[in-house]
Amino acid sequence: MGEIILDVVNQRTAFPTKRGMLQAVNGVNLTLERGRTLGVVGESGSGKSVLARSIMGLLPRAAQTGPGSSVHLNGRDLTALSERELRPIRGREVSTVFQDPMTALNPTLTVGAQLIEGLRHHLGMPKRAARARAIELLRSVGLPQPETRVDQFPHQLSGGMRQRVAIAIAISCEPDLLIADEPTTALDVTVQAEILDLLQRQVRERNMAMILITHDMGVVAVRCDDVAVMYAGRIVEQAPVRELFQRTRMPYTAALLSSIPRITDGPHRRLDAIGGRPPDLIHPPAGCAFAPRCKFASDPCQGVMPALEGDERHRFACHTPLQVEAVA
């Protein structure tokens, strides 16, 4: 077992709304070791992005974190730290790549300024050294002509190049954990693979841990070591990739798997292939949140919330799990 970088215990995050509290993340437990990539999968609204932001401590002010929630990064509980105490950790120990590179870079600052800022702040580099390092980083993420690009504004770059810049910013201070929140959703299909390759290579070279948030089971299959499937703010199935794909237990996971886009599908196909609507997170059903959409649902599914059970390798929350043949 490798060094544990991240340990999330019973994370609960809620937002007040006009209709009541919206329970976006509802009791999530996760651990992540150095060098491994965890895929967090789910439909939009399943709470995966809120989970990512909860780990970073980047929630909107109105958000409420449940009592008993904790996020340990390198052994330190981030939830116990103040905003000021978090600053030296953010960007240095944990950093993030957002979904849409169009909005994730400041339109009024040059690429260089946005890169150099972190280097100077965290590593205390002098201006010139930081600039040289910035160019080097841009080169390492495969940005052509980094010497000129460094002085350009984001709108002068293509979407794929911007995401490369965003990755350069994320890895600039050698963090231990990288959280990539659907880093390719907003990009052209042609560059998606390149960006994922880049992320994977950087994680391996720098021996980081990565949480890769996605709605695409196809991406998970190729890029991740472990998978956590989220539904209605909870993890409903969790296992190493091969195990999950071969011995799927939770019907929701199965539904996700059957919606992996095939070559024959058009681009940008989302997971709306699953029938029915996502659950109401303000007044969640008493039982399994997936029950209304599940063809295997029985009486206990409606009334009792299934717990996340199973062995060390493979956990799932389901009263009527799919049967798997005993394969060696």
Place this chain on the structure above:
Amino acid sequence: MADIAAHTKSAASQSEAATQDANAAAIAAFEKRNRMGPFMWLPIIWLCIVIALALFAPLLGLLPADEMDFMALKAAPGAADGHLLGTDHLGRDLFSRVIYGGRVSLTVGFAAPAIGVGLGLILGMAAGYYRGWIDDVVGIAIDTWLAIPGLVILLLFAVVFGGSLFMVCLSLGLLFIPTAARITRAATMKYAGREFVLAARAMGASDRRILVKEILPNVIWPLIAFVLIDIPIAIVVEGALSFLGLSVKAPTPSWGGIIAEGREHLESSPHIALIPTAVMFLTVLSFNLVGDTIRRRMSDVREGAI
């Protein structure tokens, strides 16, 4: 394993209760923001007092606003008998001057926006409904109008038309036309293409009928919010005009006029200028506060409806 499950379940039911509490708290917080506080009631009370005093001024047995008391020139508030707020440099009773001045300010405050928004409504509906040359002419007229600072227009009108209350209301009202016309035009254009208007037209309704029955009820709402903003503006601008001596003619008191007179004696008797200043400030502030609250509620209601 069963242990863990039981534990999780009881935790779930606990958390459910907590969720319900949190729900109630969140909803209460949202409602609290919409509740009327003292910043709604105090301005309303003040406005009621000011409007009532102005309305019933002749019945209150006040001293005539232009009667000079040579025994009490520049008397401070309470210093001379019978002069509650003191007197000005000519010994005129400030209390009655401020009240009578309020009649001018409030008349202008209500009349000018009404005139302006009314005319703007007609122009805007005509431009937005008929389009074509009417739209062009109205557009250029509005642009022209907006190309001159408002106060300059008013100065011009003051020179040209003199200082009757009616002319002040009218010329000030003209200032409110452009924005009202623009809002109406945009709204009219939006509704003119809607199904219910097309249906009415298909059934042979006349243009006038369509404008009055179908379009007017829809475009008038944003304008009402607009009137609310205009009232304090009208009062302020009238104040500025009369401060410059270009509103109603001299013996008739008006807030701006009293302030201008008091300005000459600011050093020796500051109360002459400061009392009408305070009254006018509170009145304008109250109109702003009330208008803002009503406007916010109206937009809440309309957002909720859509």
Place this chain on the structure above:
Amino acid sequence: MRFLLRRFQRLVIVMAAVTFVTFILVNVLPGDVAYEMAGMDASEAEVAEIREEIGLNRPLPIRYLEWVGGVFTGDWGRSFINEEDVWHAITQRFPVSIELMLLAQVMALALAVPMGMISAYRPDSRADRIIAGVAFASVSMPSFMTGLLLIYFFSLTLGWLPATGYEPLSAGLWANLKPMILPALSLALVEWTVLMRTLRAEMIGVLQEDYISLARAKGMSNARILWGHALRPSSFTMLTILGLQVARLMGGTIIIEQIFGIPGVGRLLIHAVYTRDFIVIQGCVTFFALAFVLVNFAVDIAYAWLDPRVRQGGKAHG
């Protein structure tokens, strides 16, 4: 380019309309300048004679065209009261008004930017509400009242700053600025609220942008996020308003120049109004309108130029 051409076309039509309407207004009405010039107890015959003399009896359109022709050649006519050349009178006083307006804008910005930032940082917080309250009070206080109160406190009571007067820049920077502070502040205390609200509204939006989250994710301090990351993308609308406010400021300077005895164009206009010196009124109104229209024109151009996203024809969000 076509956009500019169309704006320019409109500008010409508007200016023609403004000057023409003004011309008719100041000329058709009774109580014209001839009475003023003839004096209190002149007979109708004497007034008529003066009319004839200064050409008031010729047809209006011809006089208008003559006057317009003059405007283009720099001949804006001469004051009937003191024979002063109108163009000269305006251009001589204009820099004073400009200084007043600039100073007022700078003060308004100096108030609006930090206040708007504090408000936007925590919307609905106590600080936000206090600032909103102060802004509300501030906007309910027209500049002539503010001016009066400032004179009362800072000149009469405390004796720190002069109540009236003007010193040219040649008398020294401080001598020049000193009497300008209160008048500029009177204007700024009304204008800052609009700027503050605009900045607040836009910054609240910007602070929810991903790139602000990213700056937080990089571990940047709040001050750095607000000033370094959020201010610039939040200020486009505010800058537009800043330009548009010039119009309101022009109105404001008229009164403020009067109160503080500052020899600017506003005071020239008021004086002309009091004496019904119509050629000067005509000149001032034309000048104000022209200045206003040109400022708006400039703002339109500046806006497109300022925002790199607009420049590139990309999507602008806000």
